Amino acid sequence: MKNININKKVLSSYKNEETAIIKINDKSKFSKKTKINSVEILVLNGTYINEYGKFKKGTYLRLSKEDESLIKTNSKTTIFRKTNHFKDKSKIIIDTNSSQWFDGQGNLKVMPLFDQTALVKWPNNEKFIKHTHWGGEEIYVLKGTFIDEYGKYEKNTWLRNPHLSQHYPYVKDETIIFVKTGHL
Numbered sequence: 001m002k003n004i005n006i007n008k009k010v011l012s013s014y015k016n017e018e019t020a021i022i023k024i025n026d027k028s029k030f031s032k033k034t035k036i037n038s039v040e041i042l043v044l045n046g047t048y049i050n051e052y053g054k055f056k057k058g059t060y061l062r063l064s065k066e067d068e069s070l071i072k073t074n075s076k077t078t079i080f081r082k083t084n085h086f087k088d089k090s091k092i093i094i095d096t097n098s099s100q101w102f103d104g105q106g107n108l109k110v111m112p113l114f115d116q117t118a119l120v121k122w123p124n125n126e127k128f129i130k131h132t133h134w135g136g137e138e139i140y141v142l143k144g145t146f147i148d149e150y151g152k153y154e155k156n157t158w159l160r161n162p163h164l165s166q167h168y169p170y171v172k173d174e175t176i177i178f179v180k181t182g183h184l
Contacts, residue, residue, distance in 0.1 A: 006030075011158050016084045019138075021158070024048075024079070029072035038086045039066045040117075042140070042178055046077025052093065060113045062092040080140050080158075080178065090114070105129065116181045122146075127170040136184025137161040144175030160184065 005025040012019040016037075024046070041048065041061040048055045051070045055061060064086075094113055101109035101121060105128060109121040122128075122144070138160045139146065139153070146153045148167040153159055161167065163184055 012160065017082075018084065019082045019158075020080075021156075022079050022081055024071075024073045024077045026076050027072075027074060030068040030070075036066045036068060036083045037064075038084055038088075038090075039063050040082040040085065042080040044078040044080055044142075046073055046075045048077050048079055049073060052091075055093070056095075056097075058095060058097040060092070060094045060096055062086075062090045062114055062117075064089045064091065085183070116183065118179055120177050120179055122171040122175040122177070124174055125170075125172060128168070130166060130168040132164055132166045133161050133181060134164065135182030136163045136165070138180045138184070140178040142176045142178055144171060144173050146175050146177055147171060 005028055007023040009021045010018060011021065021044075039061065040063075041055075041059075043055050043057050043059045043061075045057045047057075048059070049072045051067055052061070052063065092114060096111060096113075096119055099111050101111050104110040104120065107123050107126050108128070109123075111119040111121075113119065119142070139158070141153050141155050141157045143155055145155070146157070146169060148169045150167065
Protein backbone atom coordinates (compact mmCIF):
# COMPACT_ATOMS: atom_id res chain seq x y z
CA MET A 1 0.00 0.00 0.00
CA LYS A 2 1.16 3.49 -0.77
CA ASN A 3 0.50 6.53 1.36
CA ILE A 4 -2.91 7.99 0.88
CA ASN A 5 -3.67 10.24 -2.00
CA ILE A 6 -6.98 11.87 -1.11
CA ASN A 7 -9.14 14.69 -2.26
CA LYS A 8 -11.10 16.18 0.61
CA LYS A 9 -13.86 18.72 0.16
CA VAL A 10 -14.70 20.22 3.53
CA LEU A 11 -18.39 21.13 3.60
CA SER A 12 -18.47 22.44 7.17
CA SER A 13 -15.89 22.99 9.89
CA TYR A 14 -16.39 24.31 13.41
CA LYS A 15 -13.79 23.90 16.16
CA ASN A 16 -12.76 20.24 15.84
CA GLU A 17 -16.00 19.16 14.07
CA GLU A 18 -15.85 18.55 10.34
CA THR A 19 -18.21 17.43 7.57
CA ALA A 20 -16.51 16.44 4.31
CA ILE A 21 -16.63 14.41 1.13
CA ILE A 22 -13.43 12.39 0.86
CA LYS A 23 -12.22 10.66 -2.31
CA ILE A 24 -9.55 8.05 -1.64
CA ASN A 25 -7.45 6.77 -4.53
CA ASP A 26 -7.07 3.09 -5.39
CA LYS A 27 -4.95 0.98 -2.99
CA SER A 28 -4.24 3.81 -0.60
CA LYS A 29 -4.01 4.13 3.15
CA PHE A 30 -4.01 7.02 5.58
CA SER A 31 -0.56 7.75 6.93
CA LYS A 32 -1.80 9.95 9.77
CA LYS A 33 -1.41 8.88 13.37
CA THR A 34 -4.70 10.60 14.23
CA LYS A 35 -7.42 9.05 16.35
CA ILE A 36 -10.83 10.59 15.74
CA ASN A 37 -13.13 10.99 18.76
CA SER A 38 -16.26 10.14 16.77
CA VAL A 39 -17.04 9.43 13.15
CA GLU A 40 -20.16 9.07 11.06
CA ILE A 41 -19.63 7.74 7.53
CA LEU A 42 -21.74 6.84 4.53
CA VAL A 43 -19.74 4.94 1.89
CA LEU A 44 -20.76 6.49 -1.44
CA ASN A 45 -18.70 4.16 -3.64
CA GLY A 46 -15.85 1.67 -3.43
CA THR A 47 -14.82 -0.24 -0.30
CA TYR A 48 -13.81 1.55 2.89
CA ILE A 49 -11.54 -0.41 5.27
CA ASN A 50 -10.80 0.47 8.89
CA GLU A 51 -10.10 -1.36 12.16
CA TYR A 52 -13.73 -2.56 12.27
CA GLY A 53 -13.77 -4.28 8.85
CA LYS A 54 -14.41 -3.78 5.13
CA PHE A 55 -17.44 -1.74 4.16
CA LYS A 56 -18.88 -1.54 0.65
CA LYS A 57 -20.90 1.19 -1.05
CA GLY A 58 -24.08 1.89 0.90
CA THR A 59 -22.68 1.14 4.36
CA TYR A 60 -23.48 3.57 7.18
CA LEU A 61 -21.06 3.66 10.13
CA ARG A 62 -21.40 5.54 13.41
CA LEU A 63 -18.35 4.90 15.58
CA SER A 64 -17.23 6.49 18.85
CA LYS A 65 -13.62 6.47 17.62
CA GLU A 66 -11.50 5.62 14.59
CA ASP A 67 -7.76 5.28 14.10
CA GLU A 68 -6.92 7.08 10.82
CA SER A 69 -3.63 5.19 10.53
CA LEU A 70 -5.65 1.99 9.94
CA ILE A 71 -7.89 3.38 7.17
CA LYS A 72 -7.24 2.04 3.66
CA THR A 73 -8.93 1.10 0.40
CA ASN A 74 -8.46 -1.51 -2.30
CA SER A 75 -10.39 0.51 -4.89
CA LYS A 76 -11.29 4.14 -5.53
CA THR A 77 -13.58 5.03 -2.66
CA THR A 78 -15.68 8.07 -1.82
CA ILE A 79 -17.20 8.70 1.60
CA PHE A 80 -19.42 11.30 3.24
CA ARG A 81 -17.83 11.78 6.68
CA LYS A 82 -18.67 13.73 9.83
CA THR A 83 -16.03 13.75 12.57
CA ASN A 84 -16.16 14.78 16.24
CA HIS A 85 -19.90 15.56 16.23
CA PHE A 86 -20.97 13.31 19.12
CA LYS A 87 -19.66 11.95 22.42
CA ASP A 88 -21.61 8.72 22.99
CA LYS A 89 -20.00 5.27 22.65
CA SER A 90 -21.91 4.25 19.52
CA LYS A 91 -20.86 1.41 17.25
CA ILE A 92 -23.50 1.15 14.56
CA ILE A 93 -22.85 -0.46 11.19
CA ILE A 94 -25.74 -0.76 8.71
CA ASP A 95 -25.65 -2.19 5.18
CA THR A 96 -28.28 0.00 3.53
CA ASN A 97 -28.26 -2.27 0.45
CA SER A 98 -30.04 -4.99 2.43
CA SER A 99 -31.84 -3.01 5.17
CA GLN A 100 -35.60 -2.59 5.21
CA TRP A 101 -37.46 0.49 4.02
CA PHE A 102 -40.48 1.59 6.09
CA ASP A 103 -43.50 3.66 5.11
CA GLY A 104 -43.08 7.38 5.73
CA GLN A 105 -45.21 10.48 5.17
CA GLY A 106 -47.26 10.17 1.96
CA ASN A 107 -45.54 7.74 -0.39
CA LEU A 108 -42.06 8.25 1.07
CA LYS A 109 -40.00 5.26 2.23
CA VAL A 110 -37.66 5.72 5.21
CA MET A 111 -34.65 3.67 6.34
CA PRO A 112 -33.73 4.71 9.92
CA LEU A 113 -29.98 4.77 10.59
CA PHE A 114 -29.76 6.47 13.98
CA ASP A 115 -31.78 8.94 16.05
CA GLN A 116 -32.96 11.62 13.58
CA THR A 117 -30.72 10.18 10.83
CA ALA A 118 -32.17 8.26 7.89
CA LEU A 119 -32.25 7.55 4.20
CA VAL A 120 -35.45 8.76 2.55
CA LYS A 121 -36.65 7.44 -0.81
CA TRP A 122 -38.94 9.73 -2.78
CA PRO A 123 -40.98 8.15 -5.62
CA ASN A 124 -41.62 9.99 -8.89
CA ASN A 125 -43.60 13.23 -8.53
CA GLU A 126 -43.79 13.07 -4.72
CA LYS A 127 -44.48 16.25 -2.72
CA PHE A 128 -43.92 16.70 1.00
CA ILE A 129 -45.78 19.02 3.34
CA LYS A 130 -44.34 22.45 4.13
CA HIS A 131 -42.46 22.01 7.39
CA THR A 132 -40.17 23.73 9.89
CA HIS A 133 -36.77 22.32 10.91
CA TRP A 134 -36.52 22.40 14.68
CA GLY A 135 -32.76 22.13 15.26
CA GLY A 136 -31.99 22.34 11.55
CA GLU A 137 -31.65 19.78 8.78
CA GLU A 138 -28.74 18.42 6.77
CA ILE A 139 -29.26 16.62 3.44
CA TYR A 140 -26.95 14.81 1.03
CA VAL A 141 -28.57 13.81 -2.28
CA LEU A 142 -27.62 10.22 -3.17
CA LYS A 143 -29.81 9.74 -6.25
CA GLY A 144 -32.03 11.98 -8.38
CA THR A 145 -32.83 15.64 -7.82
CA PHE A 146 -34.29 17.07 -4.59
CA ILE A 147 -36.28 20.28 -5.19
CA ASP A 148 -37.81 23.00 -3.05
CA GLU A 149 -38.91 26.59 -3.57
CA TYR A 150 -35.28 27.72 -3.21
CA GLY A 151 -33.65 25.52 -5.84
CA LYS A 152 -32.83 22.14 -7.36
CA TYR A 153 -30.25 19.91 -5.70
CA GLU A 154 -28.85 17.14 -7.89
CA LYS A 155 -27.03 13.95 -6.92
CA ASN A 156 -23.95 14.63 -4.76
CA THR A 157 -25.31 17.96 -3.47
CA TRP A 158 -25.05 18.73 0.24
CA LEU A 159 -27.31 21.30 1.86
CA ARG A 160 -27.94 22.44 5.38
CA ASN A 161 -31.03 24.27 6.54
CA PRO A 162 -30.73 26.21 9.81
CA HIS A 163 -32.83 25.97 12.95
CA LEU A 164 -36.46 27.02 12.32
CA SER A 165 -36.02 27.21 8.54
CA GLN A 166 -38.98 26.10 6.41
CA HIS A 167 -39.40 24.64 2.96
CA TYR A 168 -41.79 22.71 0.72
CA PRO A 169 -39.73 19.89 -0.88
CA TYR A 170 -40.71 17.69 -3.82
CA VAL A 171 -39.20 15.57 -6.58
CA LYS A 172 -40.01 14.81 -10.21
CA ASP A 173 -37.97 11.59 -10.51
CA GLU A 174 -37.18 8.95 -7.88
CA THR A 175 -34.74 10.53 -5.42
CA ILE A 176 -32.89 9.18 -2.38
CA ILE A 177 -31.46 11.47 0.30
CA PHE A 178 -29.40 11.01 3.46
CA VAL A 179 -30.95 13.30 6.08
CA LYS A 180 -30.10 14.37 9.65
CA THR A 181 -32.38 16.63 11.65
CA GLY A 182 -32.32 18.43 14.98
CA HIS A 183 -28.54 18.58 15.43
CA LEU A 184 -27.67 22.13 14.33
